[in-house]
Amino acid sequence: MNTLLELRNIEKKYGDDVILSKVSFTLAKGTAIAIIGHSGGGKTTLLSIMGLLQRATSGNVLVDAIDIGGLDSYQLAKLRGQYLGFVFQRARLINSLTALENVMAPAWFIRRGDKMEQQAKDLLERFGLSHRLDHKPQELSLGQLRRISLARALLLKPPILLADEPTNDLDPALAKEVAECLLTARTEGAGVVIVTHDPNLANQADQTFRLEDGTLKPIVYNNAAS
């Protein structure tokens, strides 16, 4: 099956406020989807629901054809560890850990930390950070933090990669580098969802949606899914 993630008629309300209404889409292997929309429009909420970080008020979320509706928090955590990688709006690094340890952190929770050190080093080398392995986040630049955050998301080769404003606040050169890294994951079979304000980044996705008034509308179709 090619579908990695499917949302069916997702609705999210906070009290009487409707944040998402009848949102549906599918994410196939090797494709990238971009979601744009104005601030406060519910993009982060939608990404949280895709990332199994919060539940929808109604509708269905399927990960690799598994409907998560009946899963408890323990099962959801296991599913996140197995299927999902996150690139957050801010780097979200742990200040007590070094760059290398930050990249390895996801592996610790799935008990694979001892086997992943070399992969973590390889990723940091790929992002030009092999000389910063033992540095703490507070000793690194914003661009370096973002690259570490990206390396962390890629470490376990998650089938689904979710990125929340990954190029926000970055200079054009660094934004391009981050975008390339994210989109390259497609070639390894991952499905990528990027929430962004950056039109350049959105244009590089296979499909782009605009989140408006709680609904998801396709606005651009760039190229066919590979």
Added chain:
Amino acid sequence: MLLLIWKSLLHRRLQSLTIVGSIAVGVAIVFSILAVYNGVSSGMELSKQRMGADIVIVPFGETLEPSLLLFGGAAANSYMPKELVDGVRAVKGVHAVTPQFFTHSLSADCHDIGTKNRMIGYDPASDWILAPWLKKAHKTEIKDDEVILGAKVPVWTQNKISILGKWYNIIAIAEETGTTLDYSLLVSMNEARRVVSSDGTLKKVWDRMGPPSGLISTILVKVDDDANIDKVVSDIQEVGLMKPIVAAEVKKRIADQFTVFAILIGGIGSLTVLTSLLHLFSRFYTLTWERQAEWGLYLAFGATGRDIGLVIVGEAAVVSLTGSIIGLLLGSGLYKGSLTLLEAYQSFPFVHPSWGFLASIAIGIIIVFTGLGALAAWLPAYQGSRIDPSTVMTRGEFD
């Protein structure tokens, strides 16, 4: 995960050290109190079991602390006529009597053994007080060149000891009593009298009371099981000018004093421990909320609520364990200091707790304090494990 716990504690070094310090103080107090309490309890128990004197009689007007007289030979140069022994023996209800003769402390002028030891003359024929402490067979007589040593009298040769320039044959070493008896050198009455007779500072005493050969320092009395001790005391006072002290009252007063002391210090220790635990609870409760975004991040990685709880409890356990170990080291020092004080004032009989006992309370304290520390973090851990994972998307930067 252990690395995560360790790194997090190091990152918040000052906070961690503060809690480690307060736990260490609590553990130190609890450890030293338990060790001292055990030593004094054992000493009291041994004294009750083996020191059979029901009444201690001292010269009238003697103001020495009765416990010092009861639990060994006080360095008291107070004397009364030896004829009083027969008078006391004749009192109805008196089962047995034995006299003792105190010399001065040997600390000032004894260059041979050079410590705070004192020489006591005793009568082996009538004695039942010292006999239970002797490892070898009880002697019914002791020659003037023979000595029985208390357990803590330092000796460098196996069979002989030089005291004030005279060599004595060591015929026995008493078991540890936890009292001043441990520092005593027991000789015949004649020998003790000979030693003090040459002491010029006591010349006024001999001029007033007669030569040492006719004197004793104390009479230890055992009464019949069915005797009314108050009546016996009253009858003894009729015999002559003496001051009878009822041993049970002294022992009870000492036990009461120690109980108050233990409750007071133990209470302070317990309060310190409680404060440490509240501090620990407060710290982890606050941290749980401050670190919501961090927990959310771990949950996004695939950590379960149980993993988050383990990180929080693990941090608390490591802090408590470190505090306990440091506290035990501090407690050992505090215990040694307490012993020095106890030995200096000899307020309570004391028998050193065994290494086994000390090791077992050390292990017990480590287990209990680490467990309590983990328990204090339990509620924060429970709350941390239930944090909404989406906080990682919505919270600001985290520490």
